Amino acid sequence: MIERELKELKILTDNLGTSAGENWFANGNELLSHSPVDGKLIGKVKTSTKADYEKVIKFSEDAFKEWRLLPAPKRGEIIRQFGEKLREKKEFLGKLVSYEMGKSYQEGLGEVQEMIDICDFAIGLSRQLYGATIHSERPMHRMYDQYHPLGIVGIISAFNFPVAVWAWNTCLALVCGNVVIWKPSEKTPFCAIACQKILAEVLKQNNIVEGVSSLVIGDKEIGELISHDKKVALVSATGSTRMGIEVNKVVAARLGKTILELGGNNAIIVTPDADLKIMLTAVVFGAVGTAGQRCTTTRRLIVHESIFDKVKDALVNAYKQIKIGNPLDSANHVGPLIDTDAVESYLLALDEINKEGGKILVETGVLEGKDYSSNCYVKPVIAEVENDYKIVQKETFAPILYLIKYKGDVMNAIEIQNNVKQGLSSAIMTNNLREAELFLSQQGSDCGIANVNIGTSGAEIGGAFGGEKETGGGRESGSDAWKAYMRRQTNTINYSTDVPLAQGIKFNF
Ligand code: UN1
Numbered sequence: 001m002i003e004r005e006l007k008e009l010k011i012l013t014d015n016l017g018t019s020a021g022e023n024w025f026a027n028g029n030e031l032l033s034h035s036p037v038d039g040k041l042i043g044k045v046k047t048s049t050k051a052d053y054e055k056v057i058k059f060s061e062d063a064f065k066e067w068r069l070l071p072a073p074k075r076g077e078i079i080r081q082f083g084e085k086l087r088e089k090k091e092f093l094g095k096l097v098s099y100e101m102g103k104s105y106q107e108g109l110g111e112v113q114e115m116i117d118i119c120d121f122a123i124g125l126s127r128q129l130y131g132a133t134i135h136s137e138r139p140m141h142r143m144y145d146q147y148h149p150l151g152i153v154g155i156i157s158a159f160n161f162p163v164a165v166w167a168w169n170t171c172l173a174l175v176c177g178n179v180v181i182w183k184p185s186e187k188t189p190f191c192a193i194a195c196q197k198i199l200a201e202v203l204k205q206n207n208i209v210e211g212v213s214s215l216v217i218g219d220k221e222i223g224e225l226i227s228h229d230k231k232v233a234l235v236s237a238t239g240s241t242r243m244g245i246e247v248n249k250v251v252a253a254r255l256g257k258t259i260l261e262l263g264g265n266n267a268i269i270v271t272p273d274a275d276l277k278i279m280l281t282a283v284v285f286g287a288v289g290t291a292g293q294r295c296t297t298t299r300r301l302i303v304h305e306s307i308f309d310k311v312k313d314a315l316v317n318a319y320k321q322i323k324i325g326n327p328l329d330s331a332n333h334v335g336p337l338i339d340t341d342a343v344e345s346y347l348l349a350l351d352e353i354n355k356e357g358g359k360i361l362v363e364t365g366v367l368e369g370k371d372y373s374s375n376c377y378v379k380p381v382i383a384e385v386e387n388d389y390k391i392v393q394k395e396t397f398a399p400i401l402y403l404i405k406y407k408g409d410v411m412n413a414i415e416i417q418n419n420v421k422q423g424l425s426s427a428i429m430t431n432n433l434r435e436a437e438l439f440l441s442q443q444g445s446d447c448g449i450a451n452v453n454i455g456t457s458g459a460e461i462g463g464a465f466g467g468e469k470e471t472g473g474g475r476e477s478g479s480d481a482w483k484a485y486m487r488r489q490t491n492t493i494n495y496s497t498d499v500p501l502a503q504g505i506k507f508n509f
Helices: 001-014 051-067 072-088 089-099 105-125 162-175 190-205 220-228 242-254 276-292 306-318 340-356 408-416 433-442 481-485
Strands: 031-033 041-046 141-149 152-156 179-182 214-215 232-238 257-261 268-269 298-304 380-385 400-406 425-429 449-452 485-496
Touching: 031 190, 041 190, 051 152, 051 179, 051 214, 051 220, 051 298, 072 089, 072 105, 072 162, 072 190, 089 105, 089 179, 089 190, 105 340, 141 179, 152 162, 162 179, 162 190, 162 232, 162 481, 179 220, 190 214, 190 306, 190 408, 214 340, 214 400, 220 232, 220 242, 232 242, 257 425, 268 276, 268 408, 276 298, 276 306, 276 400, 298 306, 298 408, 306 380, 400 408, 408 433, 433 449
Parallel strands: 152 179, 152 232, 179 214, 232 257, 268 298, 268 425, 298 400, 380 400, 425 449
Antiparallel strands: 031 041, 141 485
């Protein structure tokens, strides 16, 4: 099924390690990428060494000097062409994402669609990088602010969204006039190579200087080179809170900028006024989609005691119908976890739930047999727990949904929801206006994303994406997230023949 795509991948990835043509330097160790779908080797990639990184930085610095001079709408035109290429390659990339990462083909396509959407968004944005004009208190003076590019933007991305998150950052960074260096997850190098090659082709066709978009594949050390490097003005990092704290420490120490998209512990509140049909689809997709490996995955369901048993039964029943298997087969809902380490974390979490007194409501475990030869397929879990269990407070990247009961007023549910360290995504299921508005108010959800009658996952490009508290505070993608990729400058111009000082100060000599 994947034969044709692998052939196309081979064409895309040929000459790796030797081609500087698309700014590719890789003289380090070999990295093997295995598919979690069938455990087979997809291929080997050479990683970048410190010396390779230094070369990339040099290219990037030189490229920035030229790229920033191209008018923003012209940069937008490059992104338009990139979006066209992505439309052509949608099936190919979607399959590659599915095969290398393990999410369903539909979700792979969805991820590529997010890339296309951010291209469209960035094209419009390229003509809207507005600053304000300000009326000066001084006669014949003009005051305004404008936005300039920062320079080199480093992107550190995670395995679970191996293509979209890079595109979110790259498209905005590029139209804003920056150049980018990408360190993808070592678990999905081929997705990264494919993206880089597709963009590189567009840049080449437009005679754009090399170094506008670069890729450095490697482990933590490459990430550290980026974080420590004063030449990298902004580091946009997606991944675990542990990683984000490290990146933040290092980048803040050199007063660089960061955009951090870290862990989530997302909840949906279900009140007695909820439409249970909507609730069921939203919760099941949110909890088992991408096998529970989205930062926006629904991890906790906070249900009013009066409907608790009803919701529980409906969910247990729905989980019985979930089909687990090869994610490229559209009959299956849930694919594998990324690797056997992730399976280990899933099993450990189950132990913890039991130890802390939780009640597991469905059959759990790792699937065996020839269809599951990668040993990465696990059964999605529902467990009845208390919010303050240690395991519930943690983000386990696996399809484990915690059911928590609340009593009385919706404020009690909101308090439970907010009572975790993370603050990414949240939702309430209710047709009660008072409950919904309370949830969205300043005494409501403390998350960066708060939804009514839809689930916690499935980002739409128009809105800013990101979260509070240990989620890191960064915003990407829509709304005015672009401002983080630029530096603001306030300009005052005097076209009078006098020099009136601000604050009414008189200074005569
Ligand atoms: C989504 O839910 O559609 O890593 C997007 C993640 C996020 C992207 C989620 N950065 O899961």
